[in-house]
Every structure is written in structure tokens, then in C-alpha cells.
Amino acid sequence: MTILLATDFAGDELTQWLTALRSALPGETLITERASCDAASVDIAIVANPPAGALAGLPNLKLIQSLWAGVDKLLRDASVPVDVPLARMVDPAMNAAMAETALWAVLSLQRGFFAYAQQQRVAQWQAHPQRRADETRVTVLGLGQMGRAVAQRLASNGYRVSGWSTRETQIDGIDARCGDAQLPRVLADAQIAINLLPLTAATTGLFDAGTFARMRRGPSFVNLARGAHVVDADLLAALASGQLQHAVLDVFATEPLPASHPFWSHPQVTLLPHVAAQTDPRSAAQVAACNVRALREGQALADLVDRRRGY
Numbered sequence: 030m031t032i033l034l035a036t037d038f039a040g041d042e043l044t045q046w047l048t049a050l051r052s053a054l055p056g057e058t059l060i061t062e063r064a065s066c067d068a069a070s071v072d073i074a075i076v077a078n079p080p081a082g083a084l085a086g087l088p089n090l091k092l093i094q095s096l097w098a099g100v101d102k103l104l105r106d107a108s109v110p111v112d113v114p115l116a117r118m119v120d121p122a123m124n125a126a127m128a129e130t131a132l133w134a135v136l137s138l139q140r141g142f143f144a145y146a147q148q149q150r151v152a153q154w155q156a157h158p159q160r161r162a163d164e165t166r167v168t169v170l171g172l173g174q175m176g177r178a179v180a181q182r183l184a185s186n187g188y189r190v191s192g193w194s195t196r197e198t199q200i201d202g203i204d205a206r207c208g209d210a211q212l213p214r215v216l217a218d219a220q221i222a223i224n225l226l227p228l229t230a231a232t233t234g235l236f237d238a239g240t241f242a243r244m245r246r247g248p249s250f251v252n253l254a255r256g257a258h259v260v261d262a263d264l265l266a267a268l269a270s271g272q273l274q275h276a277v278l279d280v281f282a283t284e285p286l287p288a289s290h291p292f293w294s295h296p297q298v299t300l301l302p303h304v305a306a307q308t309d310p311r312s313a314a315q316v317a318a319c320n321v322r323a324l325r326e327g328q329a330l331a332d333l334v335d336r337r338r339g340y
């Protein structure tokens with residue numbers, strides 16, 4: 030049987046993935062072009078932004094393994110077969126990278142380093158009061174693989190961390206809340222709110238004027254999940270009115286972010302080009318290989334997406 034690698038990778042990036050996957054899956058046939066084999070021989074697809082229709086018409090497909098943690102785009106693609114198990118990328122190396130990005134954002138906000146970077150641009154020498162980590166309340170929205178790692182890293186750095194999920198969960202040192210009824214409470218608490226929710230029908234546009242208004246005046250917002258969680262116009266209005274102080278944004282409704290978008294030059298916005306936690310071929314190829322082996326050996330597949338929940 031054959032594994033189809035269906036991605037938008039090219040050049041060195043594609044070579045790196047092929048090398049990592051071939052080394053993790055010795056003895057497997059791995060192809061990148063559907064046309065190069067009989068469609069009936071493909072039983073596994075490993076995907077990252079697959080070209081439109083790449084997974085349609087594969088009669089023996091038994092596993093779709095995403096190289097991305099978030100599968101919202103795959104779930105929106107009508108050509109992705111709904112009856113084939115879909116596994117998402119769950120890689121401790123990615124969780125660690127996300128925790129580093131969140132720590133950088135929170136530390137920079139706590140100590141005013143983004144404001145000092147703005148001051149440097151205009152040669153302004155001015156110190157601001159120094160806030161301590163243990164007087165900074167951070168709320169992490171989404172306590173899954175990424176959110177949990179972020180919450181734990183922040184707590185171990187001395188921050189006062191609360192979190193929010195749909196199901197009850199316990200994490201040492203974290204004030205974990207769950208369900209829609211608790212959202213106003215966790216929002217009202219936050220001096221810094223970090224979004225690590227999956228993009229689903231329930232979370233699309235969650236960060237709008239109403240949500241920002243539920244927060245105390247002047248917190249900062251960090252979006253490391255998906256751009257469509259945020260209503261951009263409402264975020265800009267909240268920054269303009271002082272309801273929000275600063276936004277750190279890694280993800281955008283349209284990527285790459287168009288050059289004309291006001292976020293690019295906004296003094297209260299710090300931008301990253303969707304790099305908060307990149308999939309690392311060195312570890313992710315091993316994660317994908319585990320599921321390939323599980324399928325071959327008739328074992329349970331790991332990290333399957335619950336299509337009903339959307340994550």
C-alpha cells in the first residue's frame with residue numbers, strides 16, 4: 030500500500046519532510062503526486078494544506094494524518110472524506126514551542142518591553158513602573174495540548190494563571206474553569222488573555238466587541254490560535270478606545286496578512302507570521318509514523334479528531 034504526502038510544501042521544506050518521513054517509515058512507499066500511482070493503492074494520506082480535491086477518489090483511504098494541530102481547514106474542505114479517521118498533530122515539541130511564544134508575549138507585556146520598543150523608534154527615554162509576574166493575571170482560553178503547556182509554563186514562571194475549556198479539567202497551580210457560564214468570570218479576571226481555542230462554529234468570532242467589553246479596562250490580548258476567532262474591526266476599536274492596551278497576533282483571517290491591513294503598522298499591535306508553534310519535521314515525522322504503524326498493526330489510532338466537536 031502507499032502513503033500520499035499531500036501538502037503545499039515545496040523546495041527545501043518538501044525535501045526536509047520527505048527525508049524525515051522516509052527515515053521514520055522505512056519500508057513504506059511514500060509519494061507526493063497522486064498521478065504517480067493507482068488511486069486504489071493509497072491507504073494513508075499525510076497532509077498539510079493539501080491541494081483542493083487531493084483526498085477525493087481514494088477508495089481505500091483508511092487514515093488522514095494531519096501535520097497541523099488545528100484541523101479547521103480540513104474540516105471545512107468538502108472534498109475530504111468524512112468517513113475516514115482524521116488524526117491531528119499532537120507533538121510535545123510543538124507544545125513546548127507554543128509555551129515559549131506565550132512566555133515571550135506575556136513577559137514582554139508584563140514588563141512593558143513592546144512599549145519600550147515603540148519608544149526606541151522615537152528616541153524616547155522613559156521608564157515605566159515595573160510590574161511583577163506574581164501580580165499579573167493571565168487567562169488561557171483553551172486548555173488542550175497547547176493551552177495546558179502554556180498555562181503550566183506561565184505558572185512555573187510565577188504568573189497567576191486561570192484557564193477555560195468546555196470540560197472540567199484539573200491542572201496543578203491553575204484556576205481551571207469550564208463552560209460558557211464561566212467565560213465572563215475568566216475574562217473579567219484577565220490582565221492578559223491568550224487564545225488557544227480550536228476554530229469551530231462555537232469559537233468563530235468569539236473575540237468581538239462584546240467579549241472585549243467583558244474584560245476589565247486595559248488588558249492585553251494574545252491570539253496564537255486562528256485569525257477567524259477575532260473580529261478585526263472590533264479589536265481595532267477596542268485598542269483605539271483603550272478597552273484593550275495591546276494585542277500580540279500570530280494568526281490572521283487572511284494569511285499572509287495583506288500589506289494594506291492596519292495591524293501591520295499599528296503601534297499597539299505586535300505581529301508574528303504564524304510561527305507561534307511550527308510543526309517540526311524531526312519530531313512530527315515520528316508522531317505521524319506511530320499512527321501509520323498503529324494502522325498497519327490494527328492498533329488504536331492516536332489523536333483522532335471528533336468531527337462532531339470540530340477538534
Ligand code: NAP
Binds near residue numbers: 195227228255304
Ligand atoms: P486541543 O488539544 O484540541 O485543545 C482545545 C482546547 O480548547 C480544549 O481545552 C477544549 O476544551 C477547548 N475548547 C474547545 N472549544 C471550546 C469552547 N467552545 N469553549 C471553551 N473551550 C473550548 O487543541 P490544541 O492542540 O491545544 O490547539 C489549539 C489550537 O491552537 C489549534 O486548534 C490551532 O488552531 C492552534 N495552533 C496554532 C499554532 C500556531 O503556530 N499559531 C500551532 C498549533 C496550533 P475541552 O477539551 O474541555 O473540550
Ligand code: GLV
Binds near residue numbers: 100118306
Ligand atoms: C498551526 O497553526 C497548526 O495548527 O499546527
